[in-house]
Amino acid sequence: MASSDETPGPMPRSGGGSTDAACTPGRAMGIGQRMMDKGAQMLQSLKPVRETQQHVCTFALYSHDFTRQIETHHYLTRLNQDFLQCPVFDSDSPTARLIGIEYIVSERIFEALPPDEQMLWHSHAFEIKSGLWTNPRVPGMIQKVELKNLVTSYGKFWCTWQVDRGDPLPLGAPCLMMSPRSENFAMMKTELIKTRDAKYGFSREEIKESRAGISEPDTTNPQADYWIRAGRGFALDVEPVDMKVRAALP
Numbered sequence: 001m002a003s004s005d006e007t008p009g010p011m012p013r014s015g016g017g018s019t020d021a022a023c024t025p026g027r028a029m030g031i032g033q034r035m036m037d038k039g040a041q042m043l044q045s046l047k048p049v050r051e052t053q054q055h056v057c058t059f060a061l062y063s064h065d066f067t068r069q070i071e072t073h074h075y076l077t078r079l080n081q082d083f084l085q086c087p088v089f090d091s092d093s094p095t096a097r098l099i100g101i102e103y104i105v106s107e108r109i110f111e112a113l114p115p116d117e118q119m120l121w122h123s124h125a126f127e128i129k130s131g132l133w134t135n136p137r138v139p140g141m142i143q144k145v146e147l148k149n150l151v152t153s154y155g156k157f158w159c160t161w162q163v164d165r166g167d168p169l170p171l172g173a174p175c176l177m178m179s180p181r182s183e184n185f186a187m188m189k190t191e192l193i194k195t196r197d198a199k200y201g202f203s204r205e206e207i208k209e210s211r212a213g214i215s216e217p218d219t220t221n222p223q224a225d226y227w228i229r230a231g232r233g234f235a236l237d238v239e240p241v242d243m244k245v246r247a248a249l250p
Helices: 031-043 107-111 125-129 140-150 190-200 204-210 226-230
Strands: 054-062 065-080 083-089 098-105 154-159 175-178
Touching: 054 154, 054 190, 065 098, 065 190, 190 204
Parallel strands: none
Antiparallel strands: 054 065, 054 175, 065 083, 083 098, 098 154, 154 175
16 A cells, blocks of 8 residues: 555656646646636635635655655645644745645644644654755744744644655555754755745855844743654655444445
């Protein structure tokens, strides 16, 4: 069965091209689909989508393979002061692919989680203080108010589409993702950072310097960033199990 630590078998051919929707198998949209989409946009509220409040560009590493690192684009919706939910895309283009979901909680909520659950979460302090976590095109002074709250937060990020290995569709089991750290084997590749910075016209080093006044927590809960103390990551295997049913199967 599928595993998040294995390359899938033969995959469908892509639609051509090398980025975003161009890689995804399928026919071009027809007039009927476009009319339906336009009508829905005019008549439906689409409230959950329209409640998106921020775009964050940052990076992530696969929990089971730190050699694989990706740029990620999170679109944040705040349910309250202590909880955010973030669809994650591979770019900020109109045809970006939805590659996962991250949930972000405050330190107060994280400390109330069971220890086994905490092992699936990562801290954000280094990611923010080092200038990797950015809100493109938002002035730094405006960002600081938010970052002072987020620097003590924790995230759980599941990747459902491994576009970095060329998957044209979401294949296999989800992957748990981790946040970059200062430890050598968990540091981001320089070329990825330079590419991101050049695209948005800023410098990660300058952002880092501007955040020197943001206080980071004295300690983080040792259950988070599990790999630091255990030297091991997580991979999911999909196995068949007996179903719970309301009636006997035929």
